[in-house]
Every structure is written in structure tokens, then in C-alpha cells.
Amino acid sequence: MSATKEQIVAFMAAEFPQTKCVVESVDDKGAVLSHDIGIDELRPGGTVSGPVLMSVADVAIYVAILGRIGIGPLTVTTSLTINFLRKPSSEARIIAECTLIKVGRTLIVGEVSLYSEGSSDMVAHVVGTYSVPPKRI
Amino acid sequence: MSATKEQIVAFMAAEFPQTKCVVESVDDKGAVLSHDIGIDELRPGGTVSGPVLMSVADVAIYVAILGRIGIGPLTVTTSLTINFLRKPSSEARIIAECTLIKVGRTLIVGEVSLYSEGSSDMVAHVVGTYSVPPKRI
Amino acid sequence: MSATKEQIVAFMAAEFPQTKCVVESVDDKGAVLSHDIGIDELRPGGTVSGPVLMSVADVAIYVAILGRIGIGPLTVTTSLTINFLRKPSSEARIIAECTLIKVGRTLIVGEVSLYSEGSSDMVAHVVGTYSVPPKRI
């Protein structure tokens, strides 16, 4: 019932054409995404915008869920908690590593560690919960 | 030490020209902001994008803090928890009502209720914490 | 389908005899609870223990849910976020005011403001989500 990386990339391109997230890898345990950082993602002072980090984490969990339960069900985010830990680099891509920590019948929980590419210091940490619609198609 | 709505609007226009948030009111207890919803804020299916809601809430707390402690200190978001409650209207502005629930020396906490304009049903709820730099300018 | 205060008090006494929470009021919008503070609830330095505050908030949301959807369904806490805002008094009861901000078919979200009795300064703020089992009895 899970989806392959190729299926997910095609689905995301069709349904969420506006996202700049790139799926680096995905399996039934989690996903790794990257996101370029440019003028659109930066705030005065060279800080990566907080909403960009939240958005990348949100998409990372969404992709990991597709990798686990397949493309049919349209899960929706029900809650998201982000802790901002360090100032990300303004010159490196953001890397989001998502692990699914619960895959229930109605609720899925994912955890995401966000990094500036090339650094092992986490810049932000996210926990997100997603609701699975009662009847899967 | 607090700032007026006019000072804050001028500051936001200069420092965060990319935000589409409009400051409706602000005092030392909180702030009300609005944000237009158009093609950029919508996802397939007519849903207002989650990161847009997070972003409006984040700016609402930031503005409320300016209203309370003035424009000097550059506070930064340290954490944010959002609960998505209902699907917002695709045709109404988003209204964010922020109340500061703690204003400490190093940490400020704000709570935000988000609505689709014209409805009293909360579409999302946010709690955000902001760090105040040790030495205020 | 909702339950009265008397029904809820009887239910709590039977099912959760260990809780020291007192139901002050409850209707279909929310609930107010109180909790005595004594030697068991204090830490060295006269601080009310954090887990006591979390526990009171958790029970307050649970009671509010009973007031709304009735005693049948056994909801379970799925997530809880607490922000500690001020040191509570060591000599006043804790008052928890819960408002339900979403009552969905599978997910219920409540918000709780915690006070030391007699003070209007919030000592802690909680948002909790509860899962409603698919088939209500």
C-alpha cells in the first residue's frame, strides 16, 4: 500500500506544483527532503524565514506518510510544534530528516530534524500530527 | 517603551516589506492582524495553506511584542505550536487575534486565535514563545 | 448527549478516585476545576510541581469533553503542550479554566488557563488534543 519515491515525486509535482521541496529519499519509516535557500527564503539579517522551515517540515512528514500508507488517503495536518534551535546558514540548502514515530489508524505522528546542509547541528526540530480520513480510498 | 500602531506599521514596512499582513490594531496587551487570501495562499481543494496560517500568527505575536516593549529589541521566535481546527474559507481574509500571556525579561509568550473573517469559529490556534535578547538597546 | 455536572462528578469519583481535582462548573463549552495545594504538590522552594499543573489541565479537558459529548465514549489524550508562565502561589488552590476550541468527530481540542486562586495572572497555559474512539457507545 506504500508508494515509491517516483510515484510520490510525480504526485507532488501534480498536486503541489508550488513547493520547492525536493524528495531526496523516502521509505516506509521516513523521508529526507531538501529545499534551496535564496532571496525568497531569507529575512533581513540573512535569517532563513521561520515559516519556510515549518513548511519544509510539514511537507517532509506528508511525503513520509505517502511512503508509508500510499497515495490514496488525503491526510491533513492537525498540529505542528516547532522549536527553533540555531540560525540556519543563508548559503546552504535546508535538509529535513523525517521519522514516523506513530502510524495509527486515524492519527500519524512524525518527527523532523532540520539542518543546514553540511552541518550536523540541528537548526530546528518539529513534531507534527496528521489525521487520516476514516475511509481510505 | 511601547510603540504606537503607526510606528509599528512603519517599522514592519521597512523591515519586513514582503509580509502581506495588515496591522488592524495593537496595544500593550495584544494585536489584531489580517491577511488577504488569494491564489498564493491557497492549496488544491481551496484550502488555505498551513504555513500561511503559521506565518500570520508568528507576525501577530511579533507585532504584539513591539506594541508592548517597543521597537528596539530584536526578539526571535523560539518555539511555535499550531493546532489546525477547521478548514478556513477560501474567500475570506484571515484574522489573527493575539494576546500576550507572559512578558518576562528573557521570554515572551503569545497566544493567537485565527478566524476566517465574518465567522466566529476558530480555524487554528497558536502558542508561540519569543526570546528577548539579554541587553535591550 | 452531554452530561450534567452531577453525572460527571459521580463518574469521576467512580473511575478516577485518586484525582484531587474538584469540578467547579461544566457545560458544553468548557469546565472549571480546582485543585488543593499541599505538601504533596510542592517542590523544594515552594514551587507547585509541573506535573501537577499538567495533570489538572488534562483532567479539566477530560471533564469538559464529558460535559459536551456525554459519558459514554472513552477519549484518550493524544498530545498536550504546556507553557509555564509564572510561579504559582504555594498557598492558593490552582484553578483551571478549560474551553473546548474544536469538537470534531475523531479529535477534540481544549485550551486551559491555569491560575492561583485569587490572582488574574495566568501561571500556565495548556493545549491538549483528545482522540474520540471511532464508534461511540
Add this chain to the structure above:
Amino acid sequence: MSATKEQIVAFMAAEFPQTKCVVESVDDKGAVLSHDIGIDELRPGGTVSGPVLMSVADVAIYVAILGRIGIGPLTVTTSLTINFLRKPSSEARIIAECTLIKVGRTLIVGEVSLYSEGSSDMVAHVVGTYSVPPKRI
């Protein structure tokens, strides 16, 4: 400036004699704690009480902080987010594995994975933030 496991165990026994948490290991990156489960920790139905899980996670982060910055400073919890993932066993100890993900000058963030001993399925996940007083002793 860090503290050894022995120093921390002695400090906890003196300052928090009521806690039933056992420090299994601690270094400057994190800590592992355990907590017996008995009649006091269980709710009707054999569920481990949510506040017990929150409390163990809270202590685990506190101990990890002592292991990193030493025993002097009295850090206080400023926020805690818990996601309940699975029903813990009523017959196994709770194991809490804490990793510090940010150690700043004024704010420390820890992440905790909670398990029933002998199982690799996470029963709950916690992120907690702690405030460090401005002047360390």
C-alpha cells in the same frame, strides 16, 4: 562544569527525594532514566497515567542538563510538548531516553523518547525547553 552520574544521583536524592526516577546513565549529550510502574502509576484499564510519563520525561531532561552544565544553575521548565503514541505496558518499567538538542546561554531544549522496557516501540515523545538563569553560580 558538567556533573558526574554520582554527583547527580546524590543531588536528586537530596533535592527531589519524592521522585521514583532512577538515573541509568548520563553524559554531556543526554541521559537515560527508568521508572517503576506499580499501582500508583496505573489508571483503570491498566494504562500508565499520562502525568507519570510527562513527569519522567521532565526529570530526564533536567538530569541531562545537570550532566551538561553542572549542578549549580537552577533551570526551570518553560514548556513541554508530549505526544502519546501507544499504550505502555502495565508490567514493564518506563525507560526515558533524553537527548539535548540545544544548549544555549539562556535556553536548553531536550527531546525524550519513552518506551516500555523490552519494547522498541515508542510509547510517548516529549520536547521540553528549560530556562537557564542569567547568572550561573
